[in-house]
Amino acid sequence: xxxxxxxxxxxxxxxxWWVIVxxxxxxxxxxxxLWLYHYFTALEKPYxxxxxxxxxxxxxxxxxxxxxxxxxxxxxxxxxxxxAGVADVAAPESLLRxxxxxxxxxxxxxxxxxxxxxxxxxxxLKVIRDEVVPAIGPVDIVxxxxxxxxxxxxxxxxxxxxxxxxxxxxVPQSNIGxxxxxxxxxxxxxxxxxxxxxxxxxxxxLRFHIDTCGFRSW
Numbered sequence: 001x002x003x004x005x006x007x008x009x010x011x012x013x014x015x016x017w018w019v020i021v022x023x024x025x026x027x028x029x030x031x032x033x034l035w036l037y038h039y040f041t042a043l044e045k046p047y048x049x050x051x052x053x054x055x056x057x058x059x060x061x062x063x064x065x066x067x068x069x070x071x072x073x074x075x076x077x078x079x080x081x082x083x084a085g086v087a088d089v090a091a092p093e094s095l096l097r098x099x100x101x102x103x104x105x106x107x108x109x110x111x112x113x114x115x116x117x118x119x120x121x122x123x124x125l126k127v128i129r130d131e132v133v134p135a136i137g138p139v140d141i142v143x144x145x146x147x148x149x150x151x152x153x154x155x156x157x158x159x160x161x162x163x164x165x166x167x168x169x170x171v172p173q174s175n176i177g178x179x180x181x182x183x184x185x186x187x188x189x190x191x192x193x194x195x196x197x198x199x200x201x202x203x204x205x206l207r208f209h210i211d212t213c214g215f216r217s218w
Contacts, residue, residue, distance in 0.1 A: 046109075051171040051206055053100040053142045056109035061093050064110045073112050080118050086125040094141040095121065095168070098150045105153040113145040113165035120166040121145075123212040127198055128168070132210060135184045136172050142207065143169035161199065167211030169203075181206060189217055 047054040065071040074092065081087040081095075096110040113121075121144070132139060146154070146162040161167035172181060182202055189200040194215040201209030201218050 047103070050140050050142060053171065053207070054103065055097065055100060055140075055142055056102065058093070060109055061096075064096075064108065070112060073115075076115075077112070077118060081122075081125075084119075084122045086122055086129065089125040089129045090141050090168075095144040095165075097141060097144055098146045099143040099154055099169075101154055102150070105150070107147075107150045107153060111145055111147050111150065117145075117165040120164055120213070121168075123197075124166060124168060124210060127192075127196070127212055128170070128210060131188055131192065132170070132185075135188050136176055136181060137174040139170040139172050141168045142171055161211040161213045164213060166213040167199065167209060169207055169209050171206050171208075176206070178206060181208070186217070 045057075046060045047056050049055070065074055074096070077095075078087065078092045081092055093110075096112060098107065098109060098111050102109045128139065143162065144167070145165045146156065146160065148163055151157075151160050151163055156162065176184075185200060185202060185208060189198060192198050197212050197215050199209070199211040199214050199216050203209070
C-alpha cells in the first residue's frame with residue numbers, strides 16, 4: 001500500500017518525501033552520536049570537577065561501597081553522624097574523599113576511617129555549620145580522611161590531621177573572590193581564638209583547610 005501511494009505521487013512530492021526522510025535520519029544520527037559521545041565520555045572520566053578540582057564520581061563511590069564490608073561500615077558511619085547531630089552538614093560520601101589527586105598517585109579515591117576516629121570529625125563539622133558557612137556561604141568538601149599511604153604519596157605533612165579524621169579541605173560554592181575569602185577566614189579564626197582548637201590552612205586558589213585538633217594557621 002505504501003509503495004502504491006508513493007508511486008502515485010507526483011515527482012516533486014516524491015523528492016520532497018525523500019528530503020524529509022533524509023533530514024529525519026540525519027537528526028536521529030546526530031542525536032545518537034551525541035548520546036554515544038556523552039556515554040563514553042562518562043565511562044572514561046570517573047570524576048567531575050568542583051572549582052577546578054577533580055572529585056570522584058558517585059558511580060566511583062558506589063563501586064567502592066560494593067567492595068567487601070565497605071557498604072555496611074559506611075552505613076554505620078552515616079548513622080553515627082546522624083546521632084551526633086551533624087549528618088546535615090555534608091554528604092557522608094564526601095567525608096570519605098581522600099583528595100583530588102588520587103588518579104595522579106594511583107590511590108583509591110575513597111577510604112573509611114577507623115571507628116575510633118569517628119568522633120574526631122564531629123566538632124569540625126559543627127564549626128563548618130555554625131561558623132564557616134554563615135561567614136562565606138555553602139562549601140564543598142574535596143578532601144577529608146586520608147590513609148597514611150595516601151597522605152605520604154600526596155606529599156602531605158607527616159602529622160596531617162587528615163589521617164586522624166579531624167580535618168577537611170573545602171572550596172566555597174559561591175563566586176566569592178580569594179581576597180574576600182581569606183579576609184573572612186582569618187577574621188573567623190581570630191574571633192574563635194585558641195579555646196576553639198581550630199586549625200586554619202589557606203591554599204592557592206579558593207581551597208582551604210579546617211580542623212579542630214589544635215589552634216594554628218598557615
